[in-house]
Amino acid sequence: MTARRYAMAVDTRRCVGCNACVISCKTENALPSGGFRDWIVQEVHGTFPDLTMQIRSERCNHCGDTPCVAACPTGASHVADGGVVLVSKHKCTGCKACMASCPYGARWVHPDGYVDKCTFCLHRVERGQVPACQETCPTRALTFGDLADPASEVSRLVNRRPNLVLQPGAGTRPYVFFLT
């Protein structure tokens, strides 16, 4: 069996920007007031009346090439099972080198003094559940799974549907794919 590689497909044609994923993440992970691990971006392109809009539910891309992990002086930021990028809060000094190196602004400082970010709800995944954001999404825009398994739903979506990753030029090889 090959190693797992967790990924997420975000269907921008289904997402309506309702923020349910944001709120369920906050609840699941007991985030403090003002702290978010995922967020909604609305991007409008064109000149009136020829406008197009894309709505995206964004989070850490659990990149394949991780500047945040490379920048961390203590090893608090690390790549865990399935390529998931995590922060061990008991090692984090809050120096913010990782935040300055992440091109996506996926990290933020928790009021308790450590840096926090999306974990792909690894604690749920280990119990065989899907991430909280996916479970809550009313339009089923989010699909988490193992990209190394060609039969998984996320593999099928990413292989079949046109998609893009954010800032491909940053060289981070993101594993969150936006289906267009």
Next chain:
Amino acid sequence: MTELDVARHSHLVDPQLHVWGWEIPVYLFLGGMAAGVMILTTLLLARPGERSRALRWLPFAAPALVTVGMVALFLDLEHKLFVWRFYLAFRWTSPMSWGAWILLVVYPVSLLVALAALADDQAGWLAGRLGPLGGLVRRARALALPRAEGLRAANLVVGIGLGLYTGVLLSTLGARALWASSVLGPLFLVSGLSTGAALLMLFPVSHDERHALARWDLWAIGAEVVLLLLFLVGLASGPAASQAAAGLLLGGPYTAAFWALVVVTGLGVPALLEVLEGRKVLRATLVAPALVLVGGLALRWIMVAAGQV
């Protein structure tokens, strides 16, 4: 037209790019200045001939500056109790880790160099003032004196490493287009040399030493101008994100501060003053060094702030 609307509004997350406040530029400024002091005092001490009494004390400026800089860095840490975590790991990919360790190496090397540079009566006075630590000072000095030359070489190497690191810290954080330039390391090193020279010139060193410092400062300023040009040209000819970053300094919000404080106040005017002082047209004053210090701080401040917009 492209309009971006991000539906998260929180002081914890947005503007999420602004991760570092005043502490980091101050730390980079003091670290660079300490590097300059280490390099320049080493060079001055290695010259044949008389040394002024002031110069003999000045190597102590390096550890003092580093200490203040580390306090600034410490203030920036969100989890201050975990500062020791820096010293449980060495991560070669992380300049933050390199820096933490370099700072630790600076102390023994620069302190031993400083002790070896003192005249006997100065060392005796220092040992007398330090009470219970006096014995330690005497023993350390006895250790350092016969090895002064090797220590100075080490001081030079560590100083250069420290100066480069202050720029590399930013340049490896590639997420910020303004910082993604390999010129930043050498640029901050020569700027550190210039500010180090300026700091030393504030003290009553001998006429001859002052003259050497002013000459080296002119070289450093010249190199800084070249590197700044390379930096701007490199950005302006790069991809769109780099061009936008260059625009911050060339017509954007940081333009006025950059040209007025860094280029004119920190480089142009002091260079002119030092040339005139060298030609004995003007009497040497503290104006030129003071301006260099303002420019050095402004350079780091603007780089750190503009890199995060």
